[in-house]
Amino acid sequence: MLSEFSLIDRFFARRAAAQPSDAQSGALGIGDDCALLAPRPGEMLAISTDMLVEGRHFFADVDPQALGHKALAVNLSDLAAMGARPQAFTLAFSLPKADEAWLAAFSSGLFALAERYDCALIGGDTTGGPLNLCITVFGSVPPQAALRRDAAQAGDDIWISGALGDARAGLGVQRGEWQADASDAATFRRALERPEPRVALGLALRGVAHAALDLSDGLAGDLLHILERSNLRATVDVDAVPRSAALQRLSPEIQQRCTLAGGDDYELCFTAPVAARTAVQNAAREAGVPVTRIGTISALQTAADRPAIGWRDAAGTPLTLTLQGFDHFHAD
Amino acid sequence: MLSEFSLIDRFFARRAAAQPSDAQSGALGIGDDCALLAPRPGEMLAISTDMLVEGRHFFADVDPQALGHKALAVNLSDLAAMGARPQAFTLAFSLPKADEAWLAAFSSGLFALAERYDCALIGGDTTGGPLNLCITVFGSVPPQAALRRDAAQAGDDIWISGALGDARAGLGVQRGEWQADASDAATFRRALERPEPRVALGLALRGVAHAALDLSDGLAGDLLHILERSNLRATVDVDAVPRSAALQRLSPEIQQRCTLAGGDDYELCFTAPVAARTAVQNAAREAGVPVTRIGTISALQTAADRPAIGWRDAAGTPLTLTLQGFDHFHAD
Numbered sequence: 001m002l003s004e005f006s007l008i009d010r011f012f013a014r015r016a017a018a019q020p021s022d023a024q025s026g027a028l029g030i031g032d033d034c035a036l037l038a039p040r041p042g043e044m045l046a047i048s049t050d051m052l053v054e055g056r057h058f059f060a061d062v063d064p065q066a067l068g069h070k071a072l073a074v075n076l077s078d079l080a081a082m083g084a085r086p087q088a089f090t091l092a093f094s095l096p097k098a099d100e101a102w103l104a105a106f107s108s109g110l111f112a113l114a115e116r117y118d119c120a121l122i123g124g125d126t127t128g129g130p131l132n133l134c135i136t137v138f139g140s141v142p143p144q145a146a147l148r149r150d151a152a153q154a155g156d157d158i159w160i161s162g163a164l165g166d167a168r169a170g171l172g173v174q175r176g177e178w179q180a181d182a183s184d185a186a187t188f189r190r191a192l193e194r195p196e197p198r199v200a201l202g203l204a205l206r207g208v209a210h211a212a213l214d215l216s217d218g219l220a221g222d223l224l225h226i227l228e229r230s231n232l233r234a235t236v237d238v239d240a241v242p243r244s245a246a247l248q249r250l251s252p253e254i255q256q257r258c259t260l261a262g263g264d265d266y267e268l269c270f271t272a273p274v275a276a277r278t279a280v281q282n283a284a285r286e287a288g289v290p291v292t293r294i295g296t297i298s299a300l301q302t303a304a305d306r307p308a309i310g311w312r313d314a315a316g317t318p319l320t321l322t323l324q325g326f327d328h329f330h331a332d
Numbered sequence: 333m334l335s336e337f338s339l340i341d342r343f344f345a346r347r348a349a350a351q352p353s354d355a356q357s358g359a360l361g362i363g364d365d366c367a368l369l370a371p372r373p374g375e376m377l378a379i380s381t382d383m384l385v386e387g388r389h390f391f392a393d394v395d396p397q398a399l400g401h402k403a404l405a406v407n408l409s410d411l412a413a414m415g416a417r418p419q420a421f422t423l424a425f426s427l428p429k430a431d432e433a434w435l436a437a438f439s440s441g442l443f444a445l446a447e448r449y450d451c452a453l454i455g456g457d458t459t460g461g462p463l464n465l466c467i468t469v470f471g472s473v474p475p476q477a478a479l480r481r482d483a484a485q486a487g488d489d490i491w492i493s494g495a496l497g498d499a500r501a502g503l504g505v506q507r508g509e510w511q512a513d514a515s516d517a518a519t520f521r522r523a524l525e526r527p528e529p530r531v532a533l534g535l536a537l538r539g540v541a542h543a544a545l546d547l548s549d550g551l552a553g554d555l556l557h558i559l560e561r562s563n564l565r566a567t568v569d570v571d572a573v574p575r576s577a578a579l580q581r582l583s584p585e586i587q588q589r590c591t592l593a594g595g596d597d598y599e600l601c602f603t604a605p606v607a608a609r610t611a612v613q614n615a616a617r618e619a620g621v622p623v624t625r626i627g628t629i630s631a632l633q634t635a636a637d638r639p640a641i642g643w644r645d646a647a648g649t650p651l652t653l654t655l656q657g658f659d660h661f662h663a664d
Contacts, residue, residue: 031481031557031561032414032480032481032482032545032561033378033380033410033411033413033414033481033544033545033546034378034379034380034410034411034413034414034416034471034478035378035379035380036376036377036378036379036414036473036475036478037376037377037379038371038375038376038377039370043370044368044369044370045368045369045370045377046365046366046367046368047366047367047368047369047422047454047455047468047470048365048366048367048455049422049424049455049456049457049466049468050424050457051424051425051426051457051458051459051464051466053426053459053460053461053462053464054461055461056426056459056460056461057459078365078366079365079366081365081366082364082365082366082368084366090379090381090468092381092382092383092466092468093383094383094385094388094464122379123379123380123381124381125381125382125383125466126383127383127385127388127389128385128388129385129386129387129388129462129464130385130461130462130464132383132385132426132461132462132464132466134381134383134424134457134464134466136379136381136422136424136468138379139366141368143368146366146368148364149363149364149365150364212365213364213365214365225363229363229364
């Protein structure tokens with residue numbers, strides 16, 4: 001295979017942060033033992049790392065350009081969920097062989113997204129081995145403005161950006177679990193392969209939202225993280241959870257599974273006080289992303305009460321949902 | 333296997349940075365979308381990422397405690413080579429199965445080293461898949477004091493910390509390429525499995541050394557990185573390259589291969605002006621690590637001249653060494 005250095009050089013280093021130092025940021029990029037990076041003055045670095053493994057997070061025959069996009073997108077989504085502004089990333093990967101066409105397509109998908117968010121590649125590592133991608137991403141955020149999981153408050157509205165479930169619907173089509181016509185299948189596939197990180201919305205929600213996270217493992221599991229960290233309960237109107245027109249053409253049961261436990265949506269789920277409803281809508285308009293109110297945060301009632309989600313239909317009737325164990329692509 | 337969350341919780345999160353915020357640093361650790369981290373005031377974060385793959389960087393039957401040590405040690409070594417003070421790290425890994433005894437030993441080796449360097453685990457990712465470890469490490473360094481690869485100057489001495497070649501000798505014993513008695517084999521194995529990052533030396537060399545890097549791929553290849561980045565040449569006295577008593581009991585040819593092209597040493601190679609010889613020795617004493625002068629940096633002589641290493645023996649006679657293609661464990 002290509003040597004480590006020629007591989008890095010050909011597809012990555014040339015498009016990485018300027019060498020040896022970037023005049024604007026003072027950062028030192030690829031080619032030294034470490035990259036040097038600082039957050040904006042008065043801010044902190046928000047850092048997230050994700051590992052994607054073939055057969056678990058993507059299929060072996062995935063379009064490599066889409067994979068390059070998604071590998072960075074899922075990390076930028078974590079920055080969005082903190083209200084952080086993307087700044088830089090590192091990329092470590094192992095490859096069974098140096099397939100030049102594959103690397104060209106992968107790097108083109110990766111850098112197209114990186115450049116849109118002004119997010120520079122500042123370091124990395126490449127090695128032989130089973131296909132594995134590990135990206136660590138860095139953003140800048142004023143610590144007091146960070147959208148933390150533990151900041152929800154009783155009485156908050158619960159909001160969702162975009163629509164949920166399309167990515168899981170696309171996985172189901174690929175797996176043969178259900179069918180969709182060509183146009184809907186393309187919609188689902190795009191959601192699965194090309195998630196759009198909600199960076200602009202995260203930034204616009206600074207000072208507006210209380211708690212936030214991105215939906216990677218499904219609404220049921222992810223919202224519970226906010227509740228557990230904030231020690232609160234939630235009531236969610238299942239019928240209010242936003243879904244695409246394409247998803248609405250699948251059966252109600254599949255819609256529910258995909259929207260509530262589907263995973264891989266990378267939409268933001270956030271809480272904000274009732275008094276901020278107009279501000280939330282303004283932030284969404286500014287970011288160009290629709291948002292939908294799906295429920296309410298409430299306090300625990302007794303000492304024995306545990307953080308949990310109460311599911312309701314549009315009429316307010318409690319529902320008992322069995323979402324535990326519903327597998328999705330991201331499950332470990 | 334254990335679910336992602338119980339796995340993280342059991343072996344890693346409990347020993348990670350305090351939740352939800354560390355009073356001293358204001359950092360936010362595991363459990364949110366991102367960790368929050370800032371360098372010391374006026375400093376920058378030095379960032380390095382390394383991926384270790386089974387069968388390539390370690391054997392499948394490696395002692396997991398030693399692997400935990402080494403996975404972090406090779407990253408701390410990159411910080412040492414920049415003169416950066418360790419601060420935090422993220423850990424992403426894929427595992428074929430959640431073997432509790434393996435994880436307990438791995439995490440114990442990892443955290444024993446992390447705690448010695450006050451380096452907090454602030455985030456990560458775990459997934460199923462072929463064994464793969466990706467650590468990203470963060471240190472703090474004043475940008476003007478960073479030991480960069482492009483900062484060597486003509487006339488500088490070339491220095492090496494510790495002794496070279498023991499790790500490669502250990503790999504050769506494990507592979508059956510050569511034999512050693514039990515005591516020497518244990519010395520070699522320890523060098524291979526338990527490299528000690530030269531963090532204290534890197535810090536002590538701030539303002540003393542010009543250029544530095546850590547020796548992960550062998551002296552011949554790594555020193556060339558300094559020369560290429562600094563656009564200079566080097567002359568190295570092969571007989572001056574420090575080696576252990578154990579290595580000196582192997583044949584001269586094996587000694588040379590192991591010391592010059594062996595890899596996995598994780599000693600520092602640095603350059604410093606002749607006027608700083610006493611300061612270098614004082615830094616080494618302060619750090620408790622021996623250092624040895626092995627050669628000299630010189631300017632390119634003609635426009636056609638390329639960065640390269642001229643090898644000499646102790647008498648100053650030029651040697652022609654064929655080191656190209658000599659494999660070591662780390663090669664990709």
